Amino acid sequence: xxxxxxxxxxxxxxxxxxxxxxxxxxxxxxxxxxxxxxxxxxxxxxxxxxxxxxxxxxxxxxxxxxxxxxxxxxxxxxxxxxxxxxxxxxxxxxxxxxxxxxxxxxxxxxxxxxxxxxxxxxxxxxxxxxxxxxxxxxxxxxxxxxxxxxxxxxxxxxxxxxxxxxxxxxxxxxxxxxxxxxxxxxxxxxxxxxxxxxxxxxxxxxxxxxxxxxxxxxxxxxxxxxxxxxxxxxxxxxxxxx
Amino acid sequence: xxxxxxxxxxxxxxxxxxxxxxxxxxxxxxxxxxxxxxxxxxxxxxxxxxxxxxxxxxxxxxxxxxxxxxxxxxxxxxxxxxxxxxxxxxxxxxxxxxxxxxxxxxxxxxxxxxxxxxxxxxxxxxxxxxxxxxxxxxxxxxxxxxxxxxxxxxxxxxxxxxxxxxxxxxxxxxxxxxxxxxxxxxxxxxxxxxxxxxxxxxxxxxxxxxxxxxxxxxxxxxxxxxxxxxxxxxxxxxxxxxxxxxxxxxxxxxxxxxxxxxxxxxxxxxxxxxxxxxxxxxxxxxxxxxxxxxxxxxxxxxxx
Numbered sequence: 001x002x003x004x005x006x007x008x009x010x011x012x013x014x015x016x017x018x019x020x021x022x023x024x025x026x027x028x029x030x031x032x033x034x035x036x037x038x039x040x041x042x043x044x045x046x047x048x049x050x051x052x053x054x055x056x057x058x059x060x061x062x063x064x065x066x067x068x069x070x071x072x073x074x075x076x077x078x079x080x081x082x083x084x085x086x087x088x089x090x091x092x093x094x095x096x097x098x099x100x101x102x103x104x105x106x107x108x109x110x111x112x113x114x115x116x117x118x119x120x121x122x123x124x125x126x127x128x129x130x131x132x133x134x135x136x137x138x139x140x141x142x143x144x145x146x147x148x149x150x151x152x153x154x155x156x157x158x159x160x161x162x163x164x165x166x167x168x169x170x171x172x173x174x175x176x177x178x179x180x181x182x183x184x185x186x187x188x189x190x191x192x193x194x195x196x197x198x199x200x201x202x203x204x205x206x207x208x209x210x211x212x213x214x215x216x217x218x219x220x221x222x223x224x225x226x227x228x229x230x231x232x233x234x235x236x237x238x239x240x241x242x
Numbered sequence: 243x244x245x246x247x248x249x250x251x252x253x254x255x256x257x258x259x260x261x262x263x264x265x266x267x268x269x270x271x272x273x274x275x276x277x278x279x280x281x282x283x284x285x286x287x288x289x290x291x292x293x294x295x296x297x298x299x300x301x302x303x304x305x306x307x308x309x310x311x312x313x314x315x316x317x318x319x320x321x322x323x324x325x326x327x328x329x330x331x332x333x334x335x336x337x338x339x340x341x342x343x344x345x346x347x348x349x350x351x352x353x354x355x356x357x358x359x360x361x362x363x364x365x366x367x368x369x370x371x372x373x374x375x376x377x378x379x380x381x382x383x384x385x386x387x388x389x390x391x392x393x394x395x396x397x398x399x400x401x402x403x404x405x406x407x408x409x410x411x412x413x414x415x416x417x418x419x420x421x422x423x424x425x426x427x428x429x430x431x432x433x434x435x436x437x438x439x440x441x442x443x444x445x446x447x448x449x450x451x452x453x454x455x456x457x458x459x460x461x462x463x464x465x466x467x468x469x470x471x472x473x474x475x476x477x478x479x480x481x482x483x484x485x486x487x488x489x490x491x492x493x494x495x496x497x498x499x500x501x502x503x504x505x506x507x508x509x510x511x512x513x514x515x516x517x518x519x520x521x522x523x524x525x526x527x528x529x530x531x532x533x534x535x536x537x538x539x540x541x542x543x544x545x546x
Contacts, residue, residue, distance in 0.1 A: 045544055046543075049449070049544070051544060075448070075451045075453045075454075076451065078449065078451035079450070083450075083544075085544075089445070089449075091446065093261075102446065102447075103450040106447045106450055106451070106456055154450065162544060
């Protein structure tokens with residue numbers, strides 16, 4: 001559950017990144033966040049992962065009040081979430097297996113658990129045969145799948161994807177989106193920040209439009225699941241949000 | 243932090259050294275140089291102090307009593323001299339013994355004529371002082387007693403030894419302090435550069451929920467390993483060169499051979515001090531860099 005109420009964030013240089021923003025995202029929801037560059041999308045994500053602290057308002061994520069959270073508790077908050085980056089953020093000198101295992105190692109999991117769980121997640125993202133490859137030997141789509149595997153390896157309740165298809169071709173983008181939908185269907189809350197309106201129309205779900213630090217549209221488009229089914233939840237206002 | 247992650251972190255720390263081998267090598271070389279200079283200053287200081295202590299031990303002053311001062315009064319004066327706070331030891335030498343010491347110089351006839359009432363010498367006391375720097379004050383106290391003819395003037399040696407001791411101590415402390423700060427700066431910079439090289443990795447660590455302690459450990463291992471290795475190498479160099487240099491110095495000033503410390507007495511403290519200093523410098527330098535980094539740039543995950 002994400003709850004933001006009257007949240008404001010002003011950077012030291014005077015930029016009003018978020019203005020009096022109120023937002024609720026229930027557990028298990030799939031949400032697209034769209035909007036022009038500099039609208040405040042990244043700041044919103046930074047507030048959710050506690051990279052930044054709001055100046056005013058209430059920010060609650062996964063049952064934790066981020067406004068009063070001590071610094072030492074932040075790592076434990078982040079263990080309840082997974083992050084997918086536009087630029088993949090893979091470590092070149094590590095193999096695919098080690099890049100995924102890295103997220104488990106830094107959170108103190110035993111090697112025996114790592115050896116069991118990483119192959120399962122690699123199979124889930126279709127990279128079982130590439131476990132020993134290095135990131136530079138993979139295509140953009142494959143690299144993003146490794147990044148996705150790393151984000152979900154610790155079974156997060158919330159998955160945040162910041163422009164996950166920004167650096168890959170359209171076909172691979174659809175693959176990544178399908179995977180995100182699959183993860184969502186298993187009960188994970190998924191937030192995707194994107195500029196690609198076509199993908200939003202294609203997959204549907206809740207769409208939030210942010211402009212000048214405010215939510216200017218909050219609509220629900222019909223969801224098209226990767227298996228071809230269409231959700232009953234529809235809205236006629238979808239296109240205006242995009 | 244769970245202990246199960248510790249082997250991974252230690253391995254990462256040692257891997258860092260190899261990955262950044264050129265930077266690590268440069269730091270080790272500079273650290274070794276600094277530690278050798280610091281260690282040399284410390285060893286010179288210790289040896290000069292030992293030398294001074296040995297010279298001081300041999301440094302007796304002579305108190306000449308008036309020739310007409312009776313033996314009974316001389317013995318009473320001896321008690322007063324012994325009671326002075328800076329007098330460690332007081333040895334009586336009778337006027338007969340003093341005359342006897344000139345027997346060969348004077349010749350048998352003159353020596354014989356000076357026996358008994360003809361003896362021009364007075365009784366003497368040989369004193370050893372506790373603290374040479376208080377020489378002047380002590381001489382004034384002695385001169386204030388009755389029956390004193392004169393006191394042998396050793397103020398020049400006392401003054402020089404005291405000045406040398408002071409100089410060596412001050413220079414030694416400054417060399418150790420300045421080079422300590424230099425080495426600290428060097429190791430802090432190495433770790434800072436390593437962290438900048440790995441900032442990408444650190445941001446990923448932070449994004450998946452690594453604690454600051456977890457991020458810190460590999461860098462601390464790297465810094466301490468560099469410090470420890472530099473400490474071991476510099477102590478090996480110092481111990482290996484100690485005896486040859488001591489012998490060479492003894493060729494110039496003979497008493498250095500007997501009045502300074504042999505290698506047996508210095509090798510273990512040197513090893514302990516150098517490795518300890520290396521480890522401490524690694525620990526401090528590493529932790530300063532990492533703490534500063536994690537408080538500033540280290541928090542960024544999503545970037546701008």
